[in-house]
Amino acid sequence: MTMTPYDPIDGALGPASHRLGPWQRRVLQYLRGLAAFLLLKTVYSWTLICGIWDGDVSRFEGLSLAAQSAVIWAGIMNPVAAVGLWLGAAWGVVLWLVTTLVQIMINASAPEGVGSLVFVAAVEALLVGFYAFLTYKATRESED
Numbered sequence: 001m002t003m004t005p006y007d008p009i010d011g012a013l014g015p016a017s018h019r020l021g022p023w024q025r026r027v028l029q030y031l032r033g034l035a036a037f038l039l040l041k042t043v044y045s046w047t048l049i050c051g052i053w054d055g056d057v058s059r060f061e062g063l064s065l066a067a068q069s070a071v072i073w074a075g076i077m078n079p080v081a082a083v084g085l086w087l088g089a090a091w092g093v094v095l096w097l098v099t100t101l102v103q104i105m106i107n108a109s110a111p112e113g114v115g116s117l118v119f120v121a122a123v124e125a126l127l128v129g130f131y132a133f134l135t136y137k138a139t140r141e142s143e144d
Contacts, residue, residue: 021141022141024138024142026134027131027138028088032085034085034131035086036082037127038078038079038096041074042074042078045071046075049071049072049075066109077099081099097128104121104125
């Protein structure tokens with residue numbers, strides 16, 4: 001009995017010799033697209049935190065404490081989750097889901113939540129929903 005070495009990076013996708021089905025490939029492509037999106041959100045978060053292009057008054061300092069918390073959370077957690085998503089690792093998906101859930105809760109509870117923060121929370125909820133759909137289809141594919 002020959003055993004193939006376990007690689008934690010391949011934990012979610014299986015070994016490199018394993019051929020992915022069409023829905024599994026779509027999940028991987030979606031995760032990589034999410035990783036790119038998270039990196040863009042990270043750059044935006046850090047430009048907001050650092051006050052780039054703000055002039056004399058920083059927009060970050062004018063935000064409520066809840067909004068500042070959401071921006072800082074995104075600036076720290078999104079790049080870590082993006083690496084895991086790009087690799088297709090299970091820990092990346094879990095970290096992305098936890099990060100997204102925390103951001104949705106912070107954004108929804110922000111006093112100025114009527115504006116753009118609720119929109120961001122809604123977009124993130126849609127991204128999670130689409131991931132659930134793709135994962136369901138990929139699971140059904142692997143069962144057949």
